[in-house]
Amino acid sequence: MSDALLSVRNLTTAFATESGRTIAVDDVSFDVRAGEAVGLIGESGSGKSVAALSILGLLPTPPARVLAGSAVFEGRDLLQMPAKELRRIRGKRIGMIFQEPMTSLNPVFPIGEQIAESLRLHERIGNEAARKRAIALLDRVGIPSASRRLDDYPHQLSGGMRQRVMIAIALACDPKLLIADEPTTALDVTVQAQLLDLLNDLRRETGMAMLLITHNMGVIAEFADRVVVMYSGRVAEEAPIETLFDAPRHPYTQGLLGATPTLAQTEARLRTIPGSLPDPAAPPPGCRFAPRCSFADAECSAARPAEISLAVGHRAACRRTDATKNWQAA
Amino acid sequence: MLAFAIKRLLHTIPILAIVSLIAFGMIKLVPGDPAVVMGGTNATAAEIDQIRRNLGLDQPFHVQLGAFYWNLLHGDLGNSLLLNVPVTSAIIERLPATLWLSAYAMLLTLIFGLATGIIAALRHNTWVDQAATTLALIGVSLPNFWLGLVMIVVFSVHLGWLPTSGFVDPAESIVGFLRTATMPAAALAMLQIGLLARITRSAMLEVLRQDYVRTARAKGLPEWVVVMKHALANAMIPIVTVVGLIFSVLISGSIVIETIFTIPGMGALLGNAILRRDYPMIQGGLLFVAAALMLLNLLADMLYAYFDPRVQVDRDG
Numbered sequence: 001m002s003d004a005l006l007s008v009r010n011l012t013t014a015f016a017t018e019s020g021r022t023i024a025v026d027d028v029s030f031d032v033r034a035g036e037a038v039g040l041i042g043e044s045g046s047g048k049s050v051a052a053l054s055i056l057g058l059l060p061t062p063p064a065r066v067l068a069g070s071a072v073f074e075g076r077d078l079l080q081m082p083a084k085e086l087r088r089i090r091g092k093r094i095g096m097i098f099q100e101p102m103t104s105l106n107p108v109f110p111i112g113e114q115i116a117e118s119l120r121l122h123e124r125i126g127n128e129a130a131r132k133r134a135i136a137l138l139d140r141v142g143i144p145s146a147s148r149r150l151d152d153y154p155h156q157l158s159g160g161m162r163q164r165v166m167i168a169i170a171l172a173c174d175p176k177l178l179i180a181d182e183p184t185t186a187l188d189v190t191v192q193a194q195l196l197d198l199l200n201d202l203r204r205e206t207g208m209a210m211l212l213i214t215h216n217m218g219v220i221a222e223f224a225d226r227v228v229v230m231y232s233g234r235v236a237e238e239a240p241i242e243t244l245f246d247a248p249r250h251p252y253t254q255g256l257l258g259a260t261p262t263l264a265q266t267e268a269r270l271r272t273i274p275g276s277l278p279d280p281a282a283p284p285p286g287c288r289f290a291p292r293c294s295f296a297d298a299e300c301s302a303a304r305p306a307e308i309s310l311a312v313g314h315r316a317a318c319r320r321t322d323a324t325k326n327w328q329a330a
Numbered sequence: 331m332l333a334f335a336i337k338r339l340l341h342t343i344p345i346l347a348i349v350s351l352i353a354f355g356m357i358k359l360v361p362g363d364p365a366v367v368m369g370g371t372n373a374t375a376a377e378i379d380q381i382r383r384n385l386g387l388d389q390p391f392h393v394q395l396g397a398f399y400w401n402l403l404h405g406d407l408g409n410s411l412l413l414n415v416p417v418t419s420a421i422i423e424r425l426p427a428t429l430w431l432s433a434y435a436m437l438l439t440l441i442f443g444l445a446t447g448i449i450a451a452l453r454h455n456t457w458v459d460q461a462a463t464t465l466a467l468i469g470v471s472l473p474n475f476w477l478g479l480v481m482i483v484v485f486s487v488h489l490g491w492l493p494t495s496g497f498v499d500p501a502e503s504i505v506g507f508l509r510t511a512t513m514p515a516a517a518l519a520m521l522q523i524g525l526l527a528r529i530t531r532s533a534m535l536e537v538l539r540q541d542y543v544r545t546a547r548a549k550g551l552p553e554w555v556v557v558m559k560h561a562l563a564n565a566m567i568p569i570v571t572v573v574g575l576i577f578s579v580l581i582s583g584s585i586v587i588e589t590i591f592t593i594p595g596m597g598a599l600l601g602n603a604i605l606r607r608d609y610p611m612i613q614g615g616l617l618f619v620a621a622a623l624m625l626l627n628l629l630a631d632m633l634y635a636y637f638d639p640r641v642q643v644d645r646d647g
Contacts, residue, residue: 058547083553091550098541098548106542108563108639118549153639169549 004031004072005209006055006177011069011079013047013054016062022281024050026233028069032177037203037210039224039241041217041256045277047233048213049099052179054079056096057086074176092122095170099182101162105154111138111165112150118172137168142198160191167198174206181213196222217260221245226313229253232278232288235307237316249324250316251293287319295320331635338631342624349620353613354398368411368607384409385610407614412606417614420599425618427497428588428595430507432580434515439522439576444569446523447530452557454535462527469524474583478517478590485513495592514591518583522576529572533565540564566637574630578623 013025025047032038042048053059055071055078071078074093078086090096098104106114115137116130125133131150138146141164154162163183170178180199184192196219203210212223220227220241227244229237229252237250248254255273275292278284287305290296297320305319318324365382366373373381382388385408386397401408407417450462486494492513498506537543538561546560547553581596588597596615603611635641 056548058544087550087552089550090548096548098545100541103541104545106546106560106564108567108637109560110639117551121549121551155640166545169545 003033005034006032007072008055009070011051011054011071012067013050013064014067015064019281024233024280025054028235030228030235030238032209032211035207035209036226037212037224039220039227040211040213040230041215041220041227042230043215043277045280046230048230049181052181052211052213056090056094091118092173093175094177094179095175096179097166097170097183099185101159101166101186104166105162107154110151110153115169115172118169122173137172141168159187160195163187163195171202175208177209179211184219217256232283234288235317239314243314248327249310249321250318251295251324252289254324254327295323334635335632338628345624346621350402350617353616354395356613368609408610410608410611412608417610421596421614421618424594424596424599426499427593428584428597430500431511431515431584431593431595434511435518435580436577438515438519439526443523443526444530446527448534450531451534451538466524466527469520472520474517474521475586475590477520478514478587481513481517497593514587514593518580518587522580526572526576530569533568534561537561537564570630570633570637574627577626581619
């Protein structure tokens with residue numbers, strides 16, 4: 001794991017709420033290697049976005065606070081870094097795109113300026129050069145007649161186009177790592193596919209690593225080399241993509257895969273995982289999935305399960321991995 | 331933008347027509363014979379007759395109205411009964427002092443109102459925010475004439491730093507202008523500073539929550555660029571609307587303040603005209619102030635379109 005570009009260890013982030021402190025990310029560890037695409041999957045509220053935002057120091061503090069852990073990127077801990085140095089990494093070494101293309105661009109500045117701004121800041125180039133680079137970037141993310149679009153405002157573009165602009169901003173300074181937080185969730189299905197293709201192409205061209213945050217198994221399947229499954233603020237399972245789909249060992253992952261509808265499925269009703277995500281302010285003791293798990297026994301609810309290494313790159317935080325071995329894909 | 335400005339300018343014509351009609355009707359609405367009221371208690375019958383003839387009140391209504399508009403179009407607002415000079419020239423003579431004073435007060439409002447509001451928003455829910463909000467509330471609550479008097483007592487009478495009254499045109503002496511205009515402008519601006527600080531604070535708080543502010547931070551921009559460029563440019567949209575209103579309040583507020591500091595401006599002119607029932611002067615002042623406010627509102631609208639690219643200038647906002 002020493003070849004990791006980004007190495008997150010024991011990350012714990014809490015939010016101060018009126019009823020006390022809520023742990024949103026609880027002792028999460030994972031790696032992203034250079035050039036690799038890692039999927040971070042989980043339901044809304046599982047802590048996946050909070051984990052990503054914690055790494056870049058983008059959570060509003062207060063109410064959020066990183067309580068423990070490290071996020072070592074290119075040999076240096078982002079969480080311990082002075083704000084000034086972290087700013088030199090944000091947008092330069094690590095790019096980020098967000099879920100909401102409609103609101104993530106500033107409505108009062110032309111899109112060209114929003115791209116050029118990053119370039120002027122990090123690459124120390126002049127206005128003219130930055131504009132030229134911005135045109136090239138818009139062209140590269142597939143915006144037609146880029147030079148004429150440069151002075152358009154965000155409201156003149158469609159959602160898909162805006163997300164392309166966001167990608168152009170994130171890629172402006174050739175980052176080593178791109179963090180994409182639900183980049184396609186707010187878009188039409190056809191546009192989703194186009195954007196995923198674009199991200200895949202760009203990754204191949206630039207060799208950058210990518211951390212893709214999503215709740216969509218289909219997106220993960222198309223995209224990731226390796227997947228980290230999160231549940232209620234913790235890592236449930238981590239596996240290479242083939243292993244995850246063929247032989248998942250955590251009951252939650254199995255439930256997620258079982259709940260993904262397929263064309264072969266004949267039942268009238270979609271399959272679901274019984275119960276619902278625990279209240280983050282009062283999580284169940286022990287394994288957080290235990291109340292919804294058909295394999296759980298008394299001990300599961302007593303203590304937090306240790307992470308068990310099942311194979312190279314495959315681990316699951318489950319006591320009953322022996323019992324989950326015989327899982328069959330639907 | 332030019333077409334937008336011209337269109338808005340054309341819109342002001344019917345409004346001006348209505349305002350002028352009100353100004354004209356004002357004399358008709360005075361109970362009894364306006365000439366008697368204007369003449370005062372000691373006027374002789376001949377003098378009242380003279381006033382009546384001067385004002386054309388002996389003419390039939392439609393002739394009066396026609397003459398009023400005809401004169402208005404030629405820039406003739408009649409003669410002041412009190413000063414015995416044309417209303418237009420009296421106003422033009424007094425206008426600069428009021429404009430300079432209002433502009434100075436506006437500048438103070440913008441500097442201190444925006445700064446206080448931004449700082450309060452950035453230090454949200456801390457003692458700084460509390461202090462700024464409390465100060466803003468005090469500013470809003472203090473009557474400006476009282477503030478003006480207190481300032482005179484403190485800075486002129488006790489400390490002797492600034493003159494109690496008078497006005498020096500900045501074209502003559504900038505220092506003289508600052509010495510004479512700072513107290514009245516500050517007294518005039520205090521309420522508006524409080525108002526603008528509160529508007530700015532809430533606008534900034536709203537904007538700082540937005541996703542694009544997070545995007546700006548994700549780019550690695552320094553915090554001051556995030557705040558002063560990405561957040562403030564958006565917060566300016568609601569602020570500009572209020573600034574337009576603030577200007578109109580400053581102009582009407584100057585009537586009292588100019589009287590307290592004996593500044594030879596429009597405010598003092600109109601204040602006297604109202605007290606002495608100098609109707610032509612009141613009419614002229616009303617028209618002038620209305621026209622000025624419309625121009626300022628037009629300016630605010632144009633600024634609004636400038637700050638918010640989503641305002642469709644060609645479709646009338």
